[in-house]
Amino acid sequence: MNILDQLNQDMKDAMRSRDKQRLSVIRSVKSSLQNESINKGQELTDDEILTVLNREMKQRKESLHEFEQADRQDLVIKTNAEIQVLSEYMPSQLSDEELRQIVHETIEQVGAQSKSDMGKVMGAIMPKVKGRADGSEVKQLVHQSLS
Structure with missing residues (x-):
């Protein structure tokens, strides 16, 4: 099962279980993937999907850093949860x-x-x-x- 199929399946599961946080993150990622696909004018390869996921992860990590500096614990918690959801779709990290x-x-x-x-x-x-x-x-x- 490729990443896009996994995202679609997980989105359905999040809808069924009423997991708003997870659903929001998956929809955001799918939207970014769709925008990238439109920009390229073709379906994305797994490598291109991974590039978009990396970009999404990087944006959230930068936001997390800013929220920590601003001492916004509510946003830090929310962003950490988003990073955790995104990390499920990323390949395992190198030691x-x-x-x-x-x-x-x-x-x-x-x-x-x-x-x-x-x-x-x-x-x-x-x-x-x-x-x-x-x-x-x-x-x-x-x-x-x-x-």
């Missing part, structure tokens, strides 16, 4: 050790020597870890490895 291994292998493949090669390394790593690791975390590991 720190797996991520370090990928960074190390990619640096060797690219032949990076210094921080000036960071762009080449990041360009090679990101497709490998798409949806399975946070970009800022990858950037930090690459930065440390090239230092």
